[in-house]
Amino acid sequence: MCTSDDRLCEAGGVRVRAAIALLAVATTVAAGCTDTPPHATGPSASPTVTTTTPTATPAGADSPATPAPSSTPSWRVGARALPLRPDGYGEMLPTPPELVERSLPTEDLLPPPRDGRYAATVDPVPAEVLRRSTWQPDCPVAAGDLRYLTMSFWGFDGRAHTGEMLVNASAAEAVTGIFGRLFAARFPLEEMRVTRADELDAAPTGDGNNTTAFVCRPIRGKSNWSAHAHGLAIDVNPFCNPYRSGDVVLPELASAYLDRSRVRPGMLLAGGPAVSAFRSAGWTWGGTWSDPVDTMHFSATGQ
Numbered sequence: 420m421c422t423s424d425d426r427l428c429e430a431g432g433v434r435v436r437a438a439i440a441l442l443a444v445a446t447t448v449a450a451g452c453t454d455t456p457p458h459a460t461g462p463s464a465s466p467t468v469t470t471t472t473p474t475a476t477p478a479g480a481d482s483p484a485t486p487a488p489s490s491t492p493s494w495r496v497g498a499r500a501l502p503l504r505p506d507g508y509g510e511m512l513p514t515p516p517e518l519v520e521r522s523l524p525t526e527d528l529l530p531p532p533r534d535g536r537y538a539a540t541v542d543p544v545p546a547e548v549l550r551r552s553t554w555q556p557d558c559p560v561a562a563g564d565l566r567y568l569t570m571s572f573w574g575f576d577g578r579a580h581t582g583e584m585l586v587n588a589s590a591a592e593a594v595t596g597i598f599g600r601l602f603a604a605r606f607p608l609e610e611m612r613v614t615r616a617d618e619l620d621a622a623p624t625g626d627g628n629n630t631t632a633f634v635c636r637p638i639r640g641k642s643n644w645s646a647h648a649h650g651l652a653i654d655v656n657p658f659c660n661p662y663r664s665g666d667v668v669l670p671e672l673a674s675a676y677l678d679r680s681r682v683r684p685g686m687l688l689a690g691g692p693a694v695s696a697f698r699s700a701g702w703t704w705g706g707t708w709s710d711p712v713d714t715m716h717f718s719a720t721g722q
């Protein structure tokens with residue numbers, strides 16, 4: 420839930436270019452390294468690959484990807500830090516006009532799927548991924564109990580991409596199935612990558628839209644861990660599906676998406692394909708809560 424990861428809500432907003440550079444460097448370094456996490460415990464899982472043929476796109480999908488002409492992005496995510504409030508959040512400023520109907524292209528961090536078919540992989544977490552993640556030895560889940568997923572998704576640019584995600588091993592197969600259903604429905608995602616450690620303490624920019632699962636952090640103001648810290652919660656398109664509690668809206672610039680009756684691509688809606696996919700797998704949706712309303716949030720734990 421985003422009370423537990425308010426930084427996560429804007430985490431996708433930081434420095435995509437830096438992420439690419441980091442990924443490139445990390446990949447180079449990892450080429451000569453073992454893929455065994457340095458602190459892995461528990462049984463090591465054999466890598467598995469799942470490939471699913473997508474079904475036809477339902478014409479009634481509530482928020483399908485809309486192909487957009489390729490052009491220079493109208494907004495550079497993470498470029499401007501917000502003024503800070505005393506509570507540590509950024510100032511909740513009006514949504515910039517460029518983001519009111521958000522449809523930013525996706526930069527490929529991994530090779531896109533071939534043939535436009537859904538593909539997913541489940542592996543132990545490679546050492547280079549663990550290093551750039553928020554995992555550390557005090558986290559409530561052992562590195563060996565996390566899995567590194569890659570999964571196809573449709574961008575807002577109408578193109579197929581490959582994303583990455585860390586989840587609890589117990590949820591790995593369910594999550595690849597859920598995202599297979601999102602792919603079949605052409606439900607668009609802007610970004611899907613592992614949250615980095617430096618994002619937890621970065622100045623909020625309020626414009627992130629990264630779909631992510633594992634983030635090792637406690638619930639804000641409490642001592643217990645978030646479901647994200649167990650790899651058992653996923654936030655989907657946070658900007659299109661903001662969190663709200665009182666006067667707090669996260670990401671801070673996403674207030675234009677509080678009006679859920681104004682349906683735009685990437686929004687999670689009751690009865691829509693994405694919410695249905697998670698619910699079919701037994702996951703709880705924070706969009707049905709009353710306070711906070713955590714529209715981006717799905718959890719395998721009910722929290």
Ligand SMILES: [Zn+2]
Nearest residue numbers: 420421654716
């Ligand atoms: Zn969440």
